[in-house]
Structures are given as structure tokens and as C-alpha cells.
Amino acid sequence: MIKIFDLFAGIGGFRIAAEKVFKNKINIKTAGWSEIDKYCQLSYNSNFINNGNYFIDDIKKITSKNNNFCNSTNYNSIKKKEFIKDNLPSFDLLFAGFPCQSFSSMGKQKGFEDERGALFFDIAAILHSIKPKYFILENVKRLLTIDDKKTFRTIISILQNENYDVSWWLLDSKDYGVPQTRRRIFIYGSLKKNKSNFPIDPPKISKKVTTTKSILEKNVDTKYILSKKILKTILKDGSGGYYSKSEIDLEIARPLTRTMVKMHRAHQDNYYSNKFINNEKKLKWIRKLTPLEALRLQGFPDKFYKIAKRNNVSDTQLYMQAGNSVTVNVVEAILNHLIDHGWFK
Numbered sequence: 001m002i003k004i005f006d007l008f009a010g011i012g013g014f015r016i017a018a019e020k021v022f023k024n025k026i027n028i029k030t031a032g033w034s035e036i037d038k039y040c041q042l043s044y045n046s047n048f049i050n051n052g053n054y055f056i057d058d059i060k061k062i063t064s065k066n067n068n069f070c071n072s073t074n075y076n077s078i079k080k081k082e083f084i085k086d087n088l089p090s091f092d093l094l095f096a097g098f099p100c101q102s103f104s105s106m107g108k109q110k111g112f113e114d115e116r117g118a119l120f121f122d123i124a125a126i127l128h129s130i131k132p133k134y135f136i137l138e139n140v141k142r143l144l145t146i147d148d149k150k151t152f153r154t155i156i157s158i159l160q161n162e163n164y165d166v167s168w169w170l171l172d173s174k175d176y177g178v179p180q181t182r183r184r185i186f187i188y189g190s191l192k193k194n195k196s197n198f199p200i201d202p203p204k205i206s207k208k209v210t211t212t213k214s215i216l217e218k219n220v221d222t223k224y225i226l227s228k229k230i231l232k233t234i235l236k237d238g239s240g241g242y243y244s245k246s247e248i249d250l251e252i253a254r255p256l257t258r259t260m261v262k263m264h265r266a267h268q269d270n271y272y273s274n275k276f277i278n279n280e281k282k283l284k285w286i287r288k289l290t291p292l293e294a295l296r297l298q299g300f301p302d303k304f305y306k307i308a309k310r311n312n313v314s315d316t317q318l319y320m321q322a323g324n325s326v327t328v329n330v331v332e333a334i335l336n337h338l339i340d341h342g343w344f345k
Ligand SMILES: C[S@@+](CC[C@H](N)C(=O)[O-])C[C@H]1O[C@@H](n2cnc3c(N)ncnc32)[C@H](O)[C@@H]1O
Pocket: 008, 009, 010, 011, 012, 013, 014, 034, 035, 036, 037, 040, 057, 058, 059, 060, 096, 097, 098, 099, 119, 321, 324, 325, 326
């Protein structure tokens, strides 16, 4: 039995993938999860059975008792370790997609987030205290290069010092069966004493090529169609024309963003026309993605959307949640790859 902790759970992209991949292969149980955003909690709780699972909204309540926030010098303190061990359940596999934060700017800026410290150190504190056999962490590509690569180096060396074999892959969602360009780093590790076969090669790229044609809905509410007024702003500039194929109707969508609900210019977001969707000759309308399509671009099953809607999660929240989540297909590919290398026995 592999017990999992879903940290920074969002809407459970890691968990959906794990429940699918491990099914009929390896027994798993979600020992606990943590997510601070109440709308993410609603989507997550609607879609997963959480009876008796440990839950904490703000992980800092556990890792940073009395506002003693985690940083590079205290994450492995004995006090923290004792408190975390007493309060979190034990588990074997940690999932965590965490915000990209530069360590060198910590403390210099007075922002709330900075005062609370980088969330990576909360991960480090948990690994130090619970010592799960495995972890998979996700982050944006930029984490590799900020602060002249110092932040990334620090992360890897802390993980290694915690006695893990550690490596990372930069993977693009479009290579794993969803039509979205989305480059993310996945840092993975296994406790040295496990002696697991440690793969360096990335998960095999999917042979199946999918395009956005396969995820776009044919008939949608007119509210998704852009008004003439907004069209002008959205399609302005770019390659010059009012309607430019290089800007909209992309077969492989641009990276979804958390803020896609706010509508950006066409060179940042994804817009589609009747020409592309319905194979029509004449341009009649251009529309934005629906929340269902956004979730599909992250590999979520349609039932996830239906259940969230039934539980009153708004379109706005669903766009943000989809833009923030990990691509389910990529996690599936990683887990399958690791199982093939003898992990999780
Ligand atoms: C990059 S997202 C991870 C998304 C997730 N992997 C998914 O598939 O949806 C990071 C998540 O961490 C949550 N978060 C941020 N600070 C937190 C904290 N202190 N405690 C718990 N969750 C937190 C955010 O609300 C956000 O949903």
C-alpha cells in the first residue's frame, strides 16, 4: 500500500493521475491533502472521496507554528520536526506543485508572501520530518534559471542532503497527449536506502498526436463569443491583421494561465473561430475557451467539470483552477515510467 500526501493539492491533478495509474496495479490511499483556496477545496471535495483523510487548509499551520516560517536555516529544526510528525499522518509519496519563488529576494521585499517564506522550505520541512520514500514536485520552467540558477541549485542540494536520490525533467504537456504547450519541471526523488532503479531518461513521448480540434465543443453558449468591441482589443497588433491564423485557431494551444478569465490579447491566450471549429469558409465569430475545454487541455475528464458545476463552482473559478493545475496526462506518464523502473513496490 502506498500512502500519498497531496500537498498544494489545487484541484487534484496529481491525485486523478495516481488513482488512474495505480488502479489494479498498486494499492494506494490518499493519507492527506492540503489546499488553502476554498474554491479549489470545493472542486476537490466534490470530485474525490475524502472520508477520514487528513486535511489542512494552510500547510503553514503545521510547518510554521507560531508564525515561525520555514526558511533555509530552520526547516530541519528539531522543534519543527516534532510538531510536523505529531500532526501530519505518515505517508510514502509526496506530490506538490509549488509556486515559483526566488530565494534571494526573500526578506528583501516586504510582501506578505515573502514574509511567510518560500513554500519550498515547507516541503523541505515535511520531507525532513516524515521521510516519505518518494516525492514528485512540479514547478514552472523559470525556476531553473532565476537568481542565476542559485534557487534551483539550493533546492536540489537540500533534497539531496535529506538523503534522496534526486533528478528532474523538463516536460511539455503537448508531448503527452494533450494539445497544449506547457513546459514544466518535475523534480523527483527516492530515499537513498530504497535502492530503487533511478531513471534519468524522461517518460516516453506519446505517439498519439492530438490537436485542439479534439477538445473544442461544437455548440457553446453565446456568452463565450467575443463581442465586436472586445475583439478589436484582443486581436490588436499581433501580426498586424484583424484576423490572423498565427494568433488564433492554434492546433496546439498556448499555455493556459491562471488569469485567462480576464481575457488577454490573442498572442497570450487561446481563441477559436467558427472557421476552425466548424470548418466553415467565412469568419462569423471568434470565441474564448469554455471552462470544460480548459480542463480538457489539462487532461481532466469531463465528469470532473460536471461534478464541479453541480457543486456550484463558478466558471471564473474553474478557469483559474484549470490554469493553475498540473496536466494530468504528464503525471500519468511520469508515474507509469517510475512504475516501469520498479518504484512503489
Ligand atoms: C500550482 S498550484 C498546484 C495545483 C495542483 N497541482 C493541481 O493539480 O491543481 C499551487 C496550489 O497551492 C495552494 N497553496 C498556496 N499556499 C498554500 C498554503 N500555504 N497551504 C496550502 N495550499 C497552498 C494554492 O492555492 C494553489 O492551489
